[in-house]
Amino acid sequence: MKLNIFKTDTEVLAALAAYFADAAKQAIEARDRFSVALSGGSSPKKLHELLASEYRDKIEWNKVYFFFGDERDVPLTDSQSNYLMAKQTLFDPLGIDPSHVYAVQTPLGAEEAAKDYTRHLDHFFDGESASFDLIILGLGDNSHTASLFPHTSVLTDESASVQALYIDEVKMNRITFTAPLINNAHHIAFLVYGAGKAEAVKHILEDKKDIQEYPAQLIEGKDLQWFLDEPSAGKLANK
C-alpha cells in the first residue's frame, strides 16, 4: 500500500490522472484494452474533467471500458446517479462509445440490476473472476467506500460479486462491488481530499481493525494506492 500525499487537491488530481494514464498504457500494451471501475460521489468529478481535457489525446480512449464500483438505485437520469455524473463529466466530453460504458441497469430494480451486472462482468472477463485493471474509490466521512457502509451485511460477503442491499444510513438501495471483487483488481486507487475526510483516513490507515466500523479497511490488493491532500491526511501519525 502506498500513500501519495500532496499539498492541494489540484496536485492530488493531477497525480491520479497521470496514474490512470499509466495504468491504461500498461493494460493496453498487455491486453489491448483497459477496464476501469469508477467511483461515485463528488470527488471524482474534477478527475473526470481533467482526464477529459488534459488527457484527451494522451490515452487511447477507444480501448477503455468503463464500469462502476457502485451505483445508487435511482433512474440513470437522476442527479444522484453515478452513471449520469460520469456521463456528463467524462463520457460525453470525450465522445466515448456507449458500448464501452457499462451502466448499472437500475430500471431493472436493485436485485435484478446486480444480477444483470454480474452477467455483464462474467461476459466481459470471459467467465474468469473479474479483475479490473483499475478501480477508483472514494471514501465517505463515515469510512465507507463504494457502497460498503458500516454495519451492513455486504461487509462479510466473501464472494467476488455485485450485491444489492438497502442502506438505512442513506435511505436507499445501493448496488455495490463486494470487497473481494474490488481486491481482485490489478490497481486500486483511493481518491480522497478535504479536511472532512481526515478522521476517516486515520481510522482506515491507523486505527485498530474494525471492518464493521471502518469498512474501507477491507480494501487491500496487489497495488493499493492512496491519493490524498494534506488536509485529508492531517490526522495521520505516520505519513
Ligand SMILES: O=C(O)[C@H](O)[C@@H](O)[C@H](O)[C@H](O)COP(=O)(O)O
Ligand atoms: O456512490 C457513492 O457515493 C460513492 O461511490 C461513495 O463511496 C463515495 O465515493 C463516497 O461517499 C465519497 O463521496 P464524495 O466524493 O462525494 O465525498
